[in-house]
Amino acid sequence: MANCVFCGIVEKKIPARIVAKNEHALAFLDISPISDGHTVVISKQHYLNFSSTPDEVLASMASLCKVVANKINNSKLKPWGFNYLSNEGNVAGQAVMHIHMHVIPKYGRNEGFVFTTKNHNVNKNLDKVYEIIMNA
Numbered sequence: 001m002a003n004c005v006f007c008g009i010v011e012k013k014i015p016a017r018i019v020a021k022n023e024h025a026l027a028f029l030d031i032s033p034i035s036d037g038h039t040v041v042i043s044k045q046h047y048l049n050f051s052s053t054p055d056e057v058l059a060s061m062a063s064l065c066k067v068v069a070n071k072i073n074n075s076k077l078k079p080w081g082f083n084y085l086s087n088e089g090n091v092a093g094q095a096v097m098h099i100h101m102h103v104i105p106k107y108g109r110n111e112g113f114v115f116t117t118k119n120h121n122v123n124k125n126l127d128k129v130y131e132i133i134m135n136a
Helices: 005-010 055-073 126-134
Strands: 018-021 025-029 039-043 081-085 100-106
Touching: 005 025, 005 039, 018 055, 025 055, 039 055, 055 081, 055 100
Parallel strands: none
Antiparallel strands: 018 025, 025 039, 039 100, 081 100
């Protein structure tokens, strides 16, 4: 895909610190890390987002996330845990329109990636929400 920074990394036109790869995916250190070891896992082929990516590729990406986490766990970084994250769409925070997952090591509860919620516009009637989803 022209002008896709992640496709440029796959094609070796853009340098990256690659930490792992497999048949369908590539993992490299994030250039704007949230914490030490923050890694991005991408598909080698261009797909827009999580929902449009074939299951086989998603499985390969998830497997690579596990490889990356194990590498980080076995390093001197010694994180306390991890966040695994994939955003879909601008409103959700997707900045690069190429499927990618973040492997974000955690070194403290309120450090690195911090998850907060704001329950606006939430239908508390789970039966109604279930019905809407199942009738799609």
